[in-house]
Amino acid sequence: xxxxxxxxxxRSEELTLKEVISKYSNVSPFVIIxxxxxxxxxxxxxxxxxxxxxxxxxxxxxxxxxxxxxxERAVPVSLLLRDGTSIIAMPSPHAKNPYVVDEIGGKxxxxxxxxxVEEVEYWYKPHYYDKFTSAGTPMWQVASARPQRxxxxxxxxxxxxxxxxxxxFCNINANSTRxxxxxxxxxxxxxxxxxxxxxxxxxxxxxxxxxxxxxGSILSGAEIFDDxxxxxxxxxxxxGANFRQxxxxxxxxxxxxxxxxxxxxxxxxxxxxxxxxxxxxxxxxFAWICKGKxxxxxxxxxxxxxxxxxxxxxxxxxxxGIVGGCETARPHGIRDEAEALKVVLEEAEDFxxxxxxxxxxxxxxxxxxxxxxxxxxxxxxxVQLAKGLSDLRVKYSLNADMDNYRKCGNxxxxxxDRGRPVAG
Amino acid sequence: xxxxxxxxxxxxxxxxxxxxxxxxxxxxxxxxxLDQSITINDEGQIVYLELTETSQTNVNLVNSxxxxxxxxxxxxxxxxxxxxxxxxxxxxICGPVFEHYYKQALERNPDYDLSTVWLIxxxxxxxxxxxxxxxxxxxxxxxxxxxxxxxxGTI
Ligand code: SF4
Numbered sequence: 001x002x003x004x005x006x007x008x009x010x011r012s013e014e015l016t017l018k019e020v021i022s023k024y025s026n027v028s029p030f031v032i033i034x035x036x037x038x039x040x041x042x043x044x045x046x047x048x049x050x051x052x053x054x055x056x057x058x059x060x061x062x063x064x065x066x067x068x069x070x071x072e073r074a075v076p077v078s079l080l081l082r083d084g085t086s087i088i089a090m091p092s093p094h095a096k097n098p099y100v101v102d103e104i105g106g107k108x109x110x111x112x113x114x115x116x117v118e119e120v121e122y123w124y125k126p127h128y129y130d131k132f133t134s135a136g137t138p139m140w141q142v143a144s145a146r147p148q149r150x151x152x153x154x155x156x157x158x159x160x161x162x163x164x165x166x167x168x169f170c171n172i173n174a175n176s177t178r179x180x181x182x183x184x185x186x187x188x189x190x191x192x193x194x195x196x197x198x199x200x201x202x203x204x205x206x207x208x209x210x211x212x213x214x215x216g217s218i219l220s221g222a223e224i225f226d227d228x229x230x231x232x233x234x235x236x237x238x239x240g241a242n243f244r245q246x247x248x249x250x251x252x253x254x255x256x257x258x259x260x261x262x263x264x265x266x267x268x269x270x271x272x273x274x275x276x277x278x279x280x281x282x283x284x285x286f287a288w289i290c291k292g293k294x295x296x297x298x299x300x301x302x303x304x305x306x307x308x309x310x311x312x313x314x315x316x317x318x319x320x321g322i323v324g325g326c327e328t329a330r331p332h333g334i335r336d337e338a339e340a341l342k343v344v345l346e347e348a349e350d351f352x353x354x355x356x357x358x359x360x361x362x363x364x365x366x367x368x369x370x371x372x373x374x375x376x377x378x379x380x381x382x383v384q385l386a387k388g389l390s391d392l393r394v395k396y397s398l399n400a401d402m403d404n405y406r407k408c409g410n411x412x413x414x415x416x417d418r419g420r421p422v423a424g
Numbered sequence: 425x426x427x428x429x430x431x432x433x434x435x436x437x438x439x440x441x442x443x444x445x446x447x448x449x450x451x452x453x454x455x456x457x458l459d460q461s462i463t464i465n466d467e468g469q470i471v472y473l474e475l476t477e478t479s480q481t482n483v484n485l486v487n488s489x490x491x492x493x494x495x496x497x498x499x500x501x502x503x504x505x506x507x508x509x510x511x512x513x514x515x516x517i518c519g520p521v522f523e524h525y526y527k528q529a530l531e532r533n534p535d536y537d538l539s540t541v542w543l544i545x546x547x548x549x550x551x552x553x554x555x556x557x558x559x560x561x562x563x564x565x566x567x568x569x570x571x572x573x574x575x576x577g578t579i
Contacts, residue, residue: 025491028490028491029490030489030490056520080518080519082489082513082514082515083486083489083490083514083515084515084516084517084518084540121519124518124519124520147517147518147519148517148518204523205523205526205527205530206522206523206526206527206538207518207523406517406518418483418486419450419483419486419487419490420450420483421477421478421483423478
């Protein structure tokens, strides 16, 4: 794990998108395209931006980690491929080799060096989008809509940043401060706003298959994270008051709570599934990249708590996210991609054996994060990672419906599960 | 994409006419589904409404759109039968088109929870009654037949 002794494949040796699709002919090309667009980022042509219809498409969103748009101009919040695969990414003016979204003959396409790669679509607005709560809050600032998921992120400020412990890939506090300043998006949500927005969202037939909550970590309370747990209970109860049964398809992406906190959450809310992200599945790298988490809880305890959640939520109802590729970051990351993949998949297998699916997103070195000027690994790395994680679920009969292509859409590995679903 | 003529399009639009969708899994194992609600849209694409997210048909269609594997739709009144081969081009899971069909499915049966609107683009259309198959066979393989059919005294 020392940068001085490890080797990295030279960038010029990297296979192109076409070559990767041809080499991995049993992996969905849509998932490969999604990974590469996220990894390399994209920009819009004037024609493509002209196709954005603000009466139909989403052009602003409450975003926890990432950005709420990098320019003066409204841009679509994201893209959808023909097969229903979501691309969760924002255009980046800083990207070195971006794809280009263009409008050609009345349709939108992702293009590369002037060649059409795939057709895309902008995300549509949900019906609640332009409405306001009784307190006057725009509903789009309360709930964000992925193609089939309702996101309620009640707190966009993370305490780990206070003492220099922010995860190095994350820009949450930088983004929420900017969103507050530029778009007046509040960092904390009010329970009544959540109740009213969810009530409105549920009026739209067939719009959502999952309700997800997430936020920055809150370390305060009698025990670490107690206040975070209480906030989620209040918000989940507010959202849950709109359902006719107590439990409803829902996911929490939160800090690693202890068994007492998890039981309180489960027993007092409609929550059905739980995610806590291990982020970097290697203790030494976790200590470097997720310094705050390691100092306050520690890698082993964070992992133990995630696995303990299986006893409360059930097998298949607990996942753990990783920032795929971040394990190769300079200077302490594993620069040899084959070695990095081996380390990640071995740890993922240990999680899978204990009933937890590891799911990955594609690392984007974002502005506002400590790693903003780093480079992601090759596309091939991401294809092998997605396939490797999906294969583990087949091997251990682990179902990841809670985090699938339409309930989340940010994990190339669970997108692949769609082609060979595992029964729960 | 090829164009379906108005006569066959009318059969596809008729909910009283039998329609069958044939798909195959990645090992080539076939799977057949009878669904009279299969129809055609204004763009000439065949519309199949999948109600079950992880049904064998849906999984096969996902693999078909991913790996450009063809599927077949047979439409038959008993007297007339046509087979249409094509490739799934769109798997619609959200947006106004999805909402339109979601509501339509609910009207048909309040228990229906639509998973996916599949749009299949036709590539090859063949008339598929016995008479059609036989005349094709005679034209393309005139030597393939039993001799007794040509014996003196037969029709
Ligand atoms: S815990 Fe890490 S990844 Fe999560 S919000 Fe805080 S800094 Fe970001």
